[in-house]
Amino acid sequence: MAAKKPITVTLTGAGGQIGYALLFRIASGAMLGPDAPMRLNLLEIPQGVRAAEGAALELQDSAFPLLSHVEVYDDPKAAFAGANVALLVGARPRTAGMERGDLLAANGGIFGPQGEAINAGAADDVRVVVVGNPANTNALIAAAHAPDVPSDRFTALTRLDHNRALGQLAMAVDTPVGDLRGVTIWGNHSATQFPDVAHATAAGDPVPALLAARFGGVDGAREWLVDDFIPRVAKRGAEIIEVRGSSSVASAASATIDHVRDWVAGTPEGWTSAAVVSDGSYGVPEGLVCSFPVESTGGAWHIRQGLEVDAFAAERIAASVAELEEEREAVRALGLL
Ligand SMILES: NC(=O)c1ccc[n+]([C@@H]2O[C@H](COP(=O)([O-])OP(=O)(O)OC[C@H]3O[C@@H](n4cnc5c(N)ncnc54)[C@H](O)[C@@H]3O)[C@@H](O)[C@H]2O)c1
Ligand SMILES: O=C(O)C[C@H](O)C(=O)O
Secondary structure, eight states: OOOOOOEEEEEESTTSHHHHHHHHHHHHTTTTOTTOOEEEEEEOOGGGHHHHHHHHHHHHHHTOTTEEEEEEESOHHHHHTTOSEEEEOOSOOOOTTOOGGGGHHHHHHHHHHHHHHHHHHSOTTOEEEEOSSSHHHHHHHHHHTOTTSOGGGEEEOOHHHHHHHHHHHHHHTTOOGGGEEOOEEEBOSSTTOEEEOTTOEETTEEHHHHHHHHTTSHHHHHHHIIIIIHHHHHTHHHHHHHHHSSOOOHHHHHHHHHHHHHHHHOOTTOOEEEEEEOOSGGGOOTTOEEEEEEEEETTEEEEOOOOOOOHHHHHHHHHHHHHHHHHHHHHHHTTOO
16 A cells, blocks of 8 residues: 655744644644654744754654654745645744733734745645734734635634633533533634633533523523633633743643644534634624634534524624724734735
């Protein structure tokens, strides 16, 4: 039998924290499956090249059977040549007291040239996930610089927010995380995001009813959602920075693996959350990179249609979408779009 052609995965920021946490899980097969050989292209800026080279040495030392080749680059065009999967992680993280949007001016400039490099040389089936913050608007910038790549190939990571919501909800309704379905993160990967459990179930039981039982009725459940759950999930990144002293790493890497794995392999257990280019669904202006409930079939994300959005949810979604529009205006003003 002919050997399978390796999948080319390009990782930016490979010398950084998330890069280090990602590489070994990718190479182990956790992202693309146990039968998918891969080659890894690691992109860094010159100051980060040595760290990426060190990670490459450790990858050799790990003797992963699926890993056919590792190369370190500081030139985006070379790094993205032939890429089937592009993980755009390389960007500065925020520190305590900053919002992710404060990074626009510092990081936005990274994503135009990378979009151009993807446009110039990535494989026809390239799938892009932007992790570097502010992730949604950075993905918008990258997509805008890759006019020949279908825009549905550009996504931003909100799977970490989704997983955070699952973690908090599992504790609240005392259910294993794996029994939860139907949770959605809407909007921006920022403090305005709306983690929505209106359609969620736990082992088949409606979560809103379980929360009402736990918190003394519908009003108690609403209070918990508004005062505790939603801000806890939306501001979890800041909480991690405060407790850890720097931004999330292993959970971000794990969510990135989940995002790409589901994009490639499908979501037979129901929808998850990802920021994708809006087609106008749920009133989100076309073209914004917004988090939606998404299902993956046939190797493509599809926005789950037909979910009821009540007045409370509509207001929350509108607030996050307004922030995405403001970010788009800000990067236009910076000349990045
Ligand atoms: N979307 C999410 O859920 C999520 C979660 C966690 C972190 N993040 C973001 O991910 C980014 C990376 O975080 P980290 O902890 O790995 O930071 P880090 O500082 O440890 O690593 C970033 C790496 O990117 C490299 N880099 C910078 N510019 C680059 C460029 N143009 N090309 C290639 N590499 C470049 C740096 O040299 C550095 O090695 C940050 O912006 C952070 O805010 C996003
Ligand atoms: O919050 C941050 O700045 C890092 C990351 O986006 C996170 O959500 O942990």
